Amino acid sequence: MSKGPALELRDIHKTFGDHEVLKGISLEARDGDVISILGSSGSGKSTFLRCINLLENPTRGEILFNGEALNLKPGECDLYASDMKQLTRMRQKIGFVFQSFNLWPHMTILQNVMEGPLHVLKRPKQEVLEYAEYLLNKVGIADKKHMYPNQLSGGQQRVAIARTLAMDPQVLLFDEPTSALDPELVGEVLGVMRGLADEGRTMLIVTHEMNFAREVSSEVVFLHQGLVEEKGTPDKVFGSPDSERCKAFISSVF
Ligand code: ADP
Numbered sequence: 060m061s062k063g064p065a066l067e068l069r070d071i072h073k074t075f076g077d078h079e080v081l082k083g084i085s086l087e088a089r090d091g092d093v094i095s096i097l098g099s100s101g102s103g104k105s106t107f108l109r110c111i112n113l114l115e116n117p118t119r120g121e122i123l124f125n126g127e128a129l130n131l132k133p134g135e136c137d138l139y140a141s142d143m144k145q146l147t148r149m150r151q152k153i154g155f156v157f158q159s160f161n162l163w164p165h166m167t168i169l170q171n172v173m174e175g176p177l178h179v180l181k182r183p184k185q186e187v188l189e190y191a192e193y194l195l196n197k198v199g200i201a202d203k204k205h206m207y208p209n210q211l212s213g214g215q216q217r218v219a220i221a222r223t224l225a226m227d228p229q230v231l232l233f234d235e236p237t238s239a240l241d242p243e244l245v246g247e248v249l250g251v252m253r254g255l256a257d258e259g260r261t262m263l264i265v266t267h268e269m270n271f272a273r274e275v276s277s278e279v280v281f282l283h284q285g286l287v288e289e290k291g292t293p294d295k296v297f298g299s300p301d302s303e304r305c306k307a308f309i310s311s312v313f
């Protein structure tokens with residue numbers, strides 16, 4: 060019997076005031092899937108990603124992680140997690156990399172990467188240190204481990220990725236990880252992400268890097284005004300999309 064999806068989103072809605080930003084989005088990610096989420100600014104990409112681990116509470120919908128439904132109860136407008144232990148457990152397995160790296164400025168690079176596993180997961184220090192060094196090496200920044208974030212000229216996003224990996228997530232969410240970077244740094248970060256995809260990591264990536272999305276994705280989803288307008292293999296979505304809007308979007312960003 061084949062294993063079910065690692066992550067399943069069913070009919071996710073989100074309304075801010077009287078603005079319905081997500082109008083019913085469903086998506087499944089199986090282990091090893093790399094799903095790129097495209098769409099113009101304001102189409103709801105960030106809101107959707109944030110709903111997955113309840114950084115934003117959906118108004119309606121279901122979220123399943125390894126087949127286990129997240130317990131949600133209706134609040135005044137949105138659904139809320141009714142079991143904080145369950146939410147915490149799931150969140151630890153879903154890593155989030157933001158556009159802004161949010162590194163702790165008062166900690167060295169190494170301390171930034173060690174903080175979560177040491178103080179949240181309560182892992183033994185030596186083990187955490189070794190794994191942090193391994194990860195910093197993997198993202199190509201091991202030689203800067205004793206520097207503070209503001210002493211790095213570039214490389215913060217690679218540290219942020221290492222910090223996320225240090226928590227051993229099963230699924231990685233990326234929200235435009237290269238959008239805030241100087242052009243010469245974009246390639247390094249995409250290289251790290253490509254490596255993670257090659258390792259078989261399960262990833263959902265909001266990006267405007269079309270060549271990257273075409274090359275690494277198992278599936279591409281194009282959002283328009285809070286709905287899935289087109290989805291399919293990269294060849295399908297980039298090569299012969301059914302949607303005229305999707306076609307126009309892709310030719311505008313390439
Ligand atoms: P994208 O990431 O695709 O650019 P977003 O998910 O950030 O889109 O935003 C989708 C829409 O939701 C936008 O119109 C935005 O103004 C609105 N929105 C996002 N977050 C909030 C919020 N916290 N309060 C009110 N409106 C919001």
Ligand code: MG
Pocket residue numbers: 104105106235
């Ligand atoms: Mg966004």
